[in-house]
Amino acid sequence: MRRIFVIGIGVGDPDHMTVQAIEALNQVDVFFMPDKGAEKAALRDLRTTICERFITSAGYRTVDIDIPQRAAAGDYLAGVDEWHGRLADLYSLLFEQELAEEEVGAMLVWGDPAIYDSTLRIIERVRAKGLALDIQVIPGISSVQVLAAKHRIALNRIGESVLLTTGRKLADGFPDGFGSVVVLLDGAQAFAHLAEQDLDIFWGAYLGTEHEILRSGRLADVKDEIEAVRARARQKHGWIMDIYLLRKSDPGR
Numbered sequence: 001m002r003r004i005f006v007i008g009i010g011v012g013d014p015d016h017m018t019v020q021a022i023e024a025l026n027q028v029d030v031f032f033m034p035d036k037g038a039e040k041a042a043l044r045d046l047r048t049t050i051c052e053r054f055i056t057s058a059g060y061r062t063v064d065i066d067i068p069q070r071a072a073a074g075d076y077l078a079g080v081d082e083w084h085g086r087l088a089d090l091y092s093l094l095f096e097q098e099l100a101e102e103e104v105g106a107m108l109v110w111g112d113p114a115i116y117d118s119t120l121r122i123i124e125r126v127r128a129k130g131l132a133l134d135i136q137v138i139p140g141i142s143s144v145q146v147l148a149a150k151h152r153i154a155l156n157r158i159g160e161s162v163l164l165t166t167g168r169k170l171a172d173g174f175p176d177g178f179g180s181v182v183v184l185l186d187g188a189q190a191f192a193h194l195a196e197q198d199l200d201i202f203w204g205a206y207l208g209t210e211h212e213i214l215r216s217g218r219l220a221d222v223k224d225e226i227e228a229v230r231a232r233a234r235q236k237h238g239w240i241m242d243i244y245l246l247r248k249s250d251p252g253r
């Protein structure tokens with residue numbers, strides 16, 4: 001049976017690679033490399049660096065996957081579902097054509113495959129279509145962990161819950177029942193609309209890369225600076241990935 005490794009590779013620093021991930025890399029016959037989004041150059045660079053640095057044999061092949069665009073109009077969830085269906089068709093074809101029975105294929109996933117990444121969902125759809133695949137997931141260091149480490153904070157306050165969410169969801173307001181909220185995929189700086197609430201922010205962009213930027217403080221005090229720094233960096237590099245933790249300000253402060 002064909003085997004597929006889904007390997008988390010960290011979020012920009014090759015040193016994020018775990019020993020398990022490096023051992024998996026060295027068993028791979030074919031790397032399937034999707035090209036997507038504005039950050040694709042950074043992603044491609046990291047993948048290339050990782051393959052060159054950690055793979056000790058030269059016997060692997062690489063198959064680039066040209067990812068089709070998702071329809072921007074219409075219902076968001078229906079659009080994503082339709083897009084994933086097209087991706088599953090594409091992956092299915094490529095796995096069958098490019099990977100012999102008993103060979104090992106791999107997909108290198110930014111960060112950890114379990115956090116806001118659809119690779120596993122799409123591969124499940126490939127299996128549901130009837131292609132027999134043995135899937136193994138190798139966890140990676142995610143942007144959530146790197147954000148906490150760089151700011152030297154724990155994500156949760158004692159006994160409290162943490163929510164992982166998106167900028168799209170945060171736009172509805174700071175969620176009830178959570179002391180801390182980690183926000184990914186926020187292209188619209190949803191935090192800026194919460195500045196009148198008593199919140200602290202721990203923000204990071206390009207974490208783990210040479211361009212890394214960190215800012216933190218009371219949201220009302222630092223929101224303008226974060227927005228300005230973010231806009232300048234995005235303009236300079238042509239892309240940005242940023243993440244932040246918002247939490248209710250420490251009542252003891």
Ligand SMILES: C[S@@+](CC[C@H](N)C(=O)[O-])C[C@H]1O[C@@H](n2cnc3c(N)ncnc32)[C@H](O)[C@@H]1O
Binds near residue numbers: 012117184208241
């Ligand atoms: C599609 S999600 C992928 C998350 C990834 N699987 C992980 O484990 O971090 C992309 C989002 O992750 C966050 N992200 C990923 N890498 C980052 C980095 N190096 N610095 C800051 N944020 C990052 C950003 O919020 C970005 O919009």
